[in-house]
Amino acid sequence: MGYPILTEIRRSRVRLKKVLDRLLPVILSIAVFLAVAILASLLLTVIISGGHRLSWNLITNYPSANPNEAGMRSAILGSIYTVGLSTLICIPISMATAIYLVEYSRGGKLSSILSYNISNLAGVPSIIFGVVGLGFLAYWLGMGRTIITGAFTLAILTLPLVTVTSVEALKAIPDDLRHGAYALGATTFQVVRYVVLPRALPMMLTGGILGISRALGEAAPILVVSGLIFIREDPTSLFSKFTVIPLQLYNWISRPQQAFIELSSAGIIILLLVLLILNGIVIGLRYFLIKRAGQL
Amino acid sequence: MMIKSYTQLLSEYLGPGKDKMSDSSEPEVVKVENLKVVYGDKVAIDGISISFKKHYITAIIGPSGCGKSTLLRSINRLNDLIPNAKVYGKVYFNGVDIYSKDVDPVFIRSRISMVFQRPNPFPFSIFDNVAFGLKVNGFKLTKDELYKKVKDALVKAALWDEVKDRLDSHAYSLSGGQQQRLCIARSLAVDPEVLLLDEPTVSLDPISTARIESLLRSIKDEYTIIIVTHNMLQAARVSDYTVVMMPDDHMVGRIIEYGATKEIFTNPRDKRTEDYISGRIG
Numbered sequence: 001m002g003y004p005i006l007t008e009i010r011r012s013r014v015r016l017k018k019v020l021d022r023l024l025p026v027i028l029s030i031a032v033f034l035a036v037a038i039l040a041s042l043l044l045t046v047i048i049s050g051g052h053r054l055s056w057n058l059i060t061n062y063p064s065a066n067p068n069e070a071g072m073r074s075a076i077l078g079s080i081y082t083v084g085l086s087t088l089i090c091i092p093i094s095m096a097t098a099i100y101l102v103e104y105s106r107g108g109k110l111s112s113i114l115s116y117n118i119s120n121l122a123g124v125p126s127i128i129f130g131v132v133g134l135g136f137l138a139y140w141l142g143m144g145r146t147i148i149t150g151a152f153t154l155a156i157l158t159l160p161l162v163t164v165t166s167v168e169a170l171k172a173i174p175d176d177l178r179h180g181a182y183a184l185g186a187t188t189f190q191v192v193r194y195v196v197l198p199r200a201l202p203m204m205l206t207g208g209i210l211g212i213s214r215a216l217g218e219a220a221p222i223l224v225v226s227g228l229i230f231i232r233e234d235p236t237s238l239f240s241k242f243t244v245i246p247l248q249l250y251n252w253i254s255r256p257q258q259a260f261i262e263l264s265s266a267g268i269i270i271l272l273l274v275l276l277i278l279n280g281i282v283i284g285l286r287y288f289l290i291k292r293a294g295q296l
Numbered sequence: 297m298m299i300k301s302y303t304q305l306l307s308e309y310l311g312p313g314k315d316k317m318s319d320s321s322e323p324e325v326v327k328v329e330n331l332k333v334v335y336g337d338k339v340a341i342d343g344i345s346i347s348f349k350k351h352y353i354t355a356i357i358g359p360s361g362c363g364k365s366t367l368l369r370s371i372n373r374l375n376d377l378i379p380n381a382k383v384y385g386k387v388y389f390n391g392v393d394i395y396s397k398d399v400d401p402v403f404i405r406s407r408i409s410m411v412f413q414r415p416n417p418f419p420f421s422i423f424d425n426v427a428f429g430l431k432v433n434g435f436k437l438t439k440d441e442l443y444k445k446v447k448d449a450l451v452k453a454a455l456w457d458e459v460k461d462r463l464d465s466h467a468y469s470l471s472g473g474q475q476q477r478l479c480i481a482r483s484l485a486v487d488p489e490v491l492l493l494d495e496p497t498v499s500l501d502p503i504s505t506a507r508i509e510s511l512l513r514s515i516k517d518e519y520t521i522i523i524v525t526h527n528m529l530q531a532a533r534v535s536d537y538t539v540v541m542m543p544d545d546h547m548v549g550r551i552i553e554y555g556a557t558k559e560i561f562t563n564p565r566d567k568r569t570e571d572y573i574s575g576r577i578g
Contacts, residue, residue: 183409184406187402190432
């Protein structure tokens with residue numbers, strides 16, 4: 001009361017806080033708007049530039065020197081095969097790794113060393129994985145520059161990412177639940193199987209979605225492993241030669257003719273659609289698992 | 297109306313429990329000898345020797361950080377799950393040292409079951425929660441036998457009447473107090489010999505607390521119950537024996553007094569016990 005200066009300071013502080021309180025949401029929403037606007041402008045550009053090139057030809061035809069007939073059939077099949085196969089390889093391995101790290105070797109030295117290295121691997125440039133795929137898988141193991149090599153390369157590439165998310169998913173399950181199950185005489189396997197996994201699986205699949213999206217968009221490692229861009233036949237076995245959508249787009253973009261540039265824009269739309277479909281399948285699976293975990 | 301003194305209140309709460317320490321001929325289910333538990337380089341409890349008598353309720357009381365829960369978790373080897381926890385000394389269960397190499401901690405935990413501070417029902421239906429222990433312990437039961445076991449456990453946990461029409465509902469649809477009774481039912485379903493409770497009512501309202509206390513009294517003829525509690529009145533109300541723990545100068549938890557609950561609360565031998573139960577410390 002008797003200190004007018006103090007109350008003055010306090011009042012000005014309160015005013016500052018109030019201004020900040022009003023201002024902050026504005027700043028934050030500008031950031032959100034920027035992100036959305038950039039994405040929207042990209043999509044818009046692609047649609048304007050390539051929308052009129054969308055046709056069944058694009059999906060059903062093989063690549064061709066004539067832009068009106070050119071399609072990306074072999075690339076779409078190649079992408080679906082390699083990414084699908086790599087998901088089948090990657091998700092079980094990364095889940096097993098995460099379960100081992102969190103549930104079995106928790107707090108151990110080995111566990112912390114492994115976790116640290118896996119996080120580091122997630123930051124390695126993808127071209128390095130391509131070189132590993134080519135040198136180790138294709139030549140040293142003699143798997144050749146084939147679909148299976150591509151799938152394994154993509155699997156190795158996405159493993160760290162998916163493992164890290166799976167580890168986080170498992171860590172998010174409260175210890176209370178685990179201890180409750182242990183205290184009834186459950187083994188570690190039973191705790192994981194009945195209590196932890198049903199709840200962690202949906203979030204682990206979110207990691208899977210991230211992995212799929214990453215694998216589908218990768219051009220660099222596949223360029224190293226496959227080397228081929230121009231393929232006029234369907235892949236028939238795991239040991240077929242292959243190319244993928246991003247490589248096909250790269251090929252079209254690097255051509256001088258305007259028509260091929262437009263074609264690559266249309267190809268991007270197809271790539272996004274494939275991505276949406278693959279993710280949609282996993283999201284559907286996740287929804288199913290959440291429902292089942294809720295009831296059991 | 298006269299305001300009652302704290303001691304008066306206490307003596308009214310004190311149930312028809314034992315007046316004196318009984319003779320040592322009564323069977324001891326759990327016997328702890330010179331137990332020491334270390335987390336990393338911090339000694340949590342040391343020099344703990346005590347035995348728990350069959351079919352009595354023993355309360356462990358003491359201020360926060362005195363190692364009550366650590367002692368409790370040593371009895372069913374739940375400390376094994378905490379990284380860097382080391383246990384020295386012996387814990388006998390029916391005469392068998394549970395820390396010896398050829399003892400499977402999983403088996404011990406199915407015989408010495410535990411209920412935790414916060415209700416932690418599994419994310420399944422009410423029925424599956426109670427059936428979980430039977431399932432993981434490999435009981436081969438027909439549908440009817442399973443139903444009967446689940447029902448028995450829920451009846452004992454005084455929850456049956458509230459859930460009998462909705463056994464398939466998710467456990468999370470229950471109130472906190474009901475969830476905790478579900479957890480007790482879950483533990484009773486595996487038919488343990490010893491029931492450990494780690495501050496089971498600390499997150500519950502007084503009515504739920506009273507329900508749980510009365511259910512504990514109603515099942516004590518079948519089980520040996522060890523309950524850790526912060527609440528001295530609760531210890532006075534439910535237990536036959538009381539263990540008082542207190543951290544020493546190095547914050548290492550030790551037992552300072554053990555005896556019949558009536559004795560401890562009306563005639564404590566240790567000055568610190570007296571201070572603690574009259575609310576001067578803690």
